[in-house]
Amino acid sequence: MSDKPRTPFQFPAPFKQPLAVYPTQSVRVEDLDAPYPANPVMPVIDADLGLGIRHIENHLSVTFDKWFELNVGDVYEFYMGGQAIPLAWGEIRPGEETQDRYHLAIPQELVPLGWVPDCFGRVLRAGSGNESTSPPQTWLIKNTRPGGVDQDPGLPYHSELHIHLPADLQVPGAVLDADRAALGVVLTVDPYPEMHIRDTLEVYWNGHLVSLLLDADHLSGAKPIEVRVEPEVINRPNGSGLLTIRFRAHDEVLNFSGPVQQWSQAVHLESDLDPNLLERPYFLVDGYDNTQINFDTHGDALFEVEVTAPRQLPDGTPTPVGTQVVITLTGIRADGSPHVVQLAPYTARPGRSDTALVDNADIKTLINGSMQISYQLQFPLGSVLGTSGRLTVTIFGTVSNMPAVDVVEDDAGLIDPSIEYITVNFPVYEPYDPNYSVTLHMEAIRPGGGMEFYEQTLLAGDPPPPTRFRIVLRDDFLRFVGLGDVKVFYRVDDGQVGGPGAGVLTVRKSEDLTVQFGERVAVMPKPLLGGVDEHGNLDPDDVIGQAIVTLPYVNTVVGDTFNWNWVGSGLGGSTEDSILLNSATAGKPLSFPVDKAFVVANLNGEIRLSYSLIPASAEPTLRSEVLVVTVGQALGDLIRPEVVEASRNPDQLAPEAVTQGATIRVSFPQMLPTDRIRAHWTGIPGIGSHTETKDGNSQQSVDFTVPAGVVGANISPLGQSIAVQYVLLRGTRQIPSLVLDLLLLNLTTLPIPTIEGIGEVPILDISKLTGSERTIITPWHFIHRAQRMWMEYRGVYADGSNYYEATYTNNLVTAEGEANGILPPAPVDELRKLKDGSSLSIKFWVSFDQGSDKANAVLFRERQYTVQVLAGSLPHPFISGASGTGPSVAVEPMAIEANTKVTVKYDGMSNTDRITLTWIFQDCTEYPTILDGQDSGQVVFDLTAEKLIHRSVNSTVMLRYSIVHNGATVPSEVQTVKVNSIPVASLPQPLINAVAEGGRLDLTTFTGNALAAIAKWPLSATGQRVWLTCSSSGVADLKVIDGVPITAAEAESGLVNKPVLRTWLEALPQNPGIRVVLKVAFTGADETQAVEFPQTSYTVTTGLFEDFETWPIEYIGPGETITGPTMDIFVWTEFGRGGASIAERPEGIGSRSLRLVSTPGTNVYVDIDFKSAYSEIGFFMNAFDSGDRWGCGIDIWGENGYLTHQALRKDQTYATFSQRPYKIVLLRFFLTGGIVMDNFTFKPL
Incomplete structure (x- = not known):
């Protein structure tokens, strides 16, 4: 530049x-x-x-x-x-x-x-x-072709290209013999339109190429355009027979003559160079002799080679009986590459003609090329007796060796860009080889000339069937949206070296498919498909032979065309067609069948069915809505999800059970591993809602975790309604389940504000405050820095006026509060002004939803203090039986249950003193009692009958007294007494149906609800609150008693006949363990201050039970059966050795169990046939000595045949199956060691 x-x-x-x-x-x-x-x-x-x-x-x-x-x-x-x-x-x-x-x-x-x-x-x-x-x-x-425009494209040759034989070979009957061939042959070409310097003439003499490069003298006419064919070319093998001579031309940039016909009109010449050659063959088209084939019109014709075998061979000997005719087709494709075919030999009939069929595909591949036909006589096969002269046949027509691709999702030229991918199917094309490199190319032009393109290059791969296809993902084709026409084609690179830089021989381009990517504007209703249920699903079992499709659009006329597309997600599951409307089909709904194979091919996938109308009037194409149908077992109503930690009937969730997050369990029998499942937890908008998507699995159960922060954001004073649901994503369909309406309860385990230095005591001794104390609220479940809080104090001043102070009003918890809890300074100066003996309350609220509305905030446990302003001037009282007599002691409640006494002792006591002793409970309630003083200086209060110690177990109480002496009230110091809990060993276990700890609750032995009972416990008293809960893994707890105060009779005799719901027991998985937990709040407080009694554990049998304990010890091999009261066990193997036995094994639960064993590399099968059908079965399973070579699964069979298959994992110890099973086939693959099965349980129908 x-x-x-x-x-x-x-x-x-x-x-x-x-x-x-x-x-x-x-x-x-x-x-x-x-x-x-x-x-x-x-x-x-x-x-x-x-x-x-x-x-x-x-x-x-x-x-x-x-x-x-x-x-x-x-x-x-x-x-x-x-x-x-x-x-x-x-x-x-x-x-x-x-x-x-x-x-x-x-x-x-x-x-x-x-x-x-x-x-x-x-x-x-x-x-x-x-x-x-x-x-x-x-x-x-250059954009011109040598020869210019063909003036008569209907002719089987280019009208402007002419070639001539020498004059002596043009006369009628002229034959080229050996002497004439020795002189060579000069062919003359007439000047042609668009002739240029460096044009190349390609003359084919009997299939052999002879070239001539034109120079300026040729162009000016200074010398004729002559092509000399040398004797060496003429005398090449197979040079005798009816010769075909023609030429074509290409210019310097490889524009070939054409475009319809490339070749000149052929001239023919009889050649007799070898007198020993046999008579040439003849080529027949539909029975007629022909040497020029127009494949466009003759493509479906019958092609044959006719041969007349001579009676005598050229050497004069008779043709032997049994001589074989071997015909060879030697073709030259349009690009110059060879195509040679040898037809199957057949037995000659000397003196008579015979024909051999030629495959139309061989003719098709030679379009715009030529074919030489010759034959040999062989006897025996492989030994040549004679060779024929050669016949040259020219073939012309429209080349379509590389037709356009087909895009499955193409709907009359439009592709919906919202789909996840498109499938590009390749046709049968030539040239083809599995190892050729094939590039799929898509291109569109942007305004200004910028080109948007996408390419994908892979090896050609196996030929169809199945159909060769490529997948183009949405991310790759989105670039073409809105760009108008997109050309889709492919290029085949055969790896061969072509002409000089031409690129036309080594890389071949297919025909174009033009599509557009854009929004589908639907103006016609969606098609109808017979058998589709209300959920948009088609069960293949409901399709008999064929599915019926109906196109409901009726505003049609004769000549309109419907294009319909059936796009399946499965391999071979797509089809399409066009329907030209006539007087019988126009103006009405149109129904037609689609083979069931296109339904079955999409099993567990989907079908997208649509149609377009191409009006005969050339108006714009109309498009329908798309019908999306899932294919598979009918779904029906998808059962609701469950929250594992929640209770059922009613559906409630205690936040304390999900401090690490809630578990949504989605289980339904139609689940497939290819499904996507989206679980929704819908609480308050935003922070209180959660969505998660996972893949399905073969176990038909998927768990989702709702983060603890999401759960916590929904906590409110009156509880929060949560909608729990899942959506099945199968293909492009989104199928919602039924909704679980769950009530999230309020927290019950909340901290309580406590003034530092005072602690968990009911008396606020003002004299102990130094002025630096803080009010402490420890961190709570679900605490978050963005939550808001309120805190207030209420009391009574010494002058009788009300005291109120708000420490927090809509304040953020902050990151420091989230980590350490809330620690504001206590308002000590104001607390010192409070009235002696008055009450002080401290309240604290938190908005878990992080909002500013106090009405939605949760009130924590309220702190109540009794204010003591006057410092005690008399010594504190002391309780008998305690750890000492100091101001802070501990006492064992059972030690003083029958002898609860408090002593008051001070100097100067007289019998005129009135002494009031106050027992202050942890909740600040008080029990006062009065005695007169004694001149001895000591008074003992006997509180045994009042059972105050019963109400104080597992709490801290305070004792003080005051005297009225000479008309003045004088307070004492305080003794703080920590009343310990009762030792667990002294507390009774709850029992169900009087079954002892570790026993079995067999639901088949009683009807109705089970009954729980608790014997009288030490220090029981009226008003104590009780919680009795039954728990089992994987199910919500059953609240048998939920914080109910006991009566006087129950305090005296214990609790009896508390119903344990049978419905809860029956809903448990097979052979479960349950725990029975009893808690008692001796003080009458909430569950957080309750004492837990010893737990009771049971195993529950919800149906029939088989533990093999009564079966005799027995071993069976392949082909043998063990017969028992509940099942028959049959063993068989594919190869190797194995068996089953009722044996005593440590891997089982009891002393006897069912044992399956095999040798390495053996496939062992065990059929377990139950005596009747059940609604559910379960069993214990354990593997032993299996190392890492583990493989086991079961097939479940029901009343109507096969139900399901499930793999059993090595670490799995219990399995349950429903769907009315009656038979198990246990499959065991290539494992050393064995499997033990035990404790079968059966639920009746």
């Missing part, structure tokens, strides 16, 4: 895009690699490269390799022929900066022709405005 600056008129005109402002001092450097077209012809005289018609059809594609320091916003342009504006431009958009190549498309009408100088690329760099250019090149571009 010249170093001179470019003048302003040489720069491109502005185009429609945001104006880019560049620095005024931009820099221009010639540092780009030259852009290039695809497969140019190189070298070309007087030009850098050449382009022909194939390069510029529709548009000329120019490629830029990635340039140095490429950035988003760079603009790239291409110039030709010194034009002032670029013929095409593009801009690097975000996401494109990683590509290796960038393409521009120049419309055909803008491409200059001839020798085009100054072809170069230019890049304007984003930001700096600097420009980079490529070196200018000269391109030779």
Whole structure:
């Protein structure tokens, strides 16, 4: 490129895009690699490269390799022929900066022709405005063909191409003999339209190529256009017979004559170079002799070779009986490549003619080529007796060796961009080889000439069937949305070296398929498919032979065309067709069958069915809505999910059970591993709702975890309703389940505000406050820094007025509070002003929903203090039987149950003193009692009958007294007494149906509910609150008694006949263990302060039970059966050795169990046939001595046949199966060691 600056008129005109402002001092450097077209012809005289018609059809594609320091916003342009504006431009958009190549498309009408100088690329760099250019090149571009336009394309040859024999060989009956052949043959070609220097004539003499390159003298007429065929060519093997001579031409850029017919009219010449040759064969088309085949009209004809075997061989001997005729077809394709076929030998009939069939596919592959036919007589087969002369046949027609692809989702030229992928099916094409490289290419042109493209290159792979196909994902085809026409084609690279730089022989391009990606505007109703249920599902079992499709649109007329598309997700599950409407089908719904195979192929997938109407009036195409149908077992109503930690009947969830998150369990029998399942926990909007998606599995059960923070955000004073649901995503369908309406309860285990230094005591001794105390609220479940809090104090001042103070009003908890709890300073100065003996309450609220509305905030446990302002001037009382007599002691409640006494002792006591002793419970309630003083100085209060100690177990109480002496009240100091809990060993266990700990609750032995009872416990008293709970793994707890105060009779005798719901017991999985937990709040407080009694554990039998304990010890081998009261056990093997036994094994539960064993590499099967059908079965299973070579599964069979299969894992110890099973087939594969099965349970129907 010249170093001179470019003048302003040489720069491109502005185009429609945001104006880019560049620095005024931009820099221009010639540092780009030259852009290039695809497969140019190189070298070309007087030009850098050449382009022909194939390069510029529709548009000329120019490629830029990635340039140095490429950035988003760079603009790239291409110039030709010194034009002032670029013929095409593009801009690097975000996401494109990683590509290796960038393409521009120049419309055909803008491409200059001839020798085009100054072809170069230019890049304007984003930001700096600097420009980079490529070196200018000269391109030779031609759009004409040698011979020009065929004036009569109906002829089987090009009307403007003519070739002539020498005069002596043109006379009637002329024969080319050996003497004439020795002189060579000069053929003459007439000048033709669009003849140019360096045109190449390709003359085919009897299938052999002879070329001539035209020069200036040929063009001027100074010398004739003559092609000499040398004797060496003429005398090549098989040169005798009826010869065919013709030519075609191509120019310097490989534009061939044509476009319909490439070849000149053939001339024929009889050749007799070898007198020993047999008579040539004849080629028949539908029984008639023919040497020029138009495959467009003869494609379905009957092609035969006729041979007349001689009675005598050339040496005069008779043709032997049994002589074989071997015919050879030697073809030359249009591209010059050979295609040789040998027909099956057959027995000759000397003196009579016979025909041999020729496959139409062999003729098709030779379109625009030629075929020579000859035969040999062989006897025996393989020993040649004679060879015939050769017949040359020319074939012409429309080449369609590489037809266009088919996009399954293409609906009359439109593809919906919302689908996840498209499937591109390849046709049968030539040339084909499994190892050829095949590139799928998609391209569209952006405004300005920038080209959007996508390519996928793979080996060709196996031929159809099955259909070769490619998958293009949505992320790859979204780039074409809104760009209009998208061309889809493929290129085949056979890896061979073609003509000089032509690219036309090694890389072949298919025909184009033109589609558009865009929104489907539906104006016709969706099609109907028979057998589809209300959930949009089609069960293949409901389809008998064929499915019936109905197109309901009726506004049609004769000549309209319906195109319908059945797009399945399974391999081979798609089909399509067109229906031309006639007077019998127009104007009414149209129904037609689709083979059931297209339903079955999409089992457990989906079908997308749609149709389009192409009006006969050439009006725009109308499109229907899309019917999406899932294929498989009918789903019905999907059962609701469960929250594992929640109770049932009612459906409630205690937040304390899910402090680490809640578990949503989705289980339904129709689940497939290919399903996607989306679980929804819908509470308060935003932070209180959660969605998660997982894959299905073969166990038909998926667990989802709702984060603890999401659960906590829904906690409110009156509970929060939560909607729990899942959606089955099968294909593109979204099928919702029934909804679980769950009540999330309020927290019951909340901390209580406590003044530092005072602690968990009922008396607030003002004299102990130093002024630096804090009020402490420890961290609570689900605490979060974004929660808001309120805190207030209420009391009575010494003057009788009300005291109120708000420490927090809608304040954030903050990160420090989240980590350490809430620790505000206590208002000590105000507390010192409170009235002696008055009550002080401290309340604390938190909004778990992080909102500012106090009405939605949860009130924590309220702190109540009794205020003691006056410092005690008398010594504290002391309780008998305690750990000491100091101000803080501990006492064992059972030690003083029958002797609860408190002593008051002080100097100067007289019998005129009135002494009031107060027992202050932990909740600040008080029990006062009065005695007169004694001159001895000591008074003992006997509180045994009042049972105060019964109400104080597991709490801290305070004792104090006051006296009235000479009309004045004098308080004492306080004794703090920690009343310990009762030892667990002294507490009774709860029992159900009087069954002892570790026993079995057999539901078959009683009707109705089970009954729980608890014997009288030590220090029981009226008003104590009781919680009795039954728990089992995987199910919600059963609250038998939920915080109910006991009566006087129950305090005296214990609790009896408390119903344990049978429905809860029956809903347990097979053979479960349950725990029975009793808690008692002796103080009458909530469950957090209750004492837990010893737990009781049971095993529950919900149906029949088989533990093999009564079976005799027995061993069986393959083909043998063990018969028992509940089941029959049969063993068989595919190979190797194995068996089953009733044996004593430590791996079982009891002393005897069912044992399955095998030798290494053996497939052992055990059929377990139950005596009757059950609604559910379960069993214990354990593997022993199996190492890592484990493989076991079971097939479940029901009343109506096979139900399901499930693999058993090595770590699995208990399995349950429902769906009315009556038989198990246990499958055991390649394992050393054995399997033990025990404790079968059966639920009756």
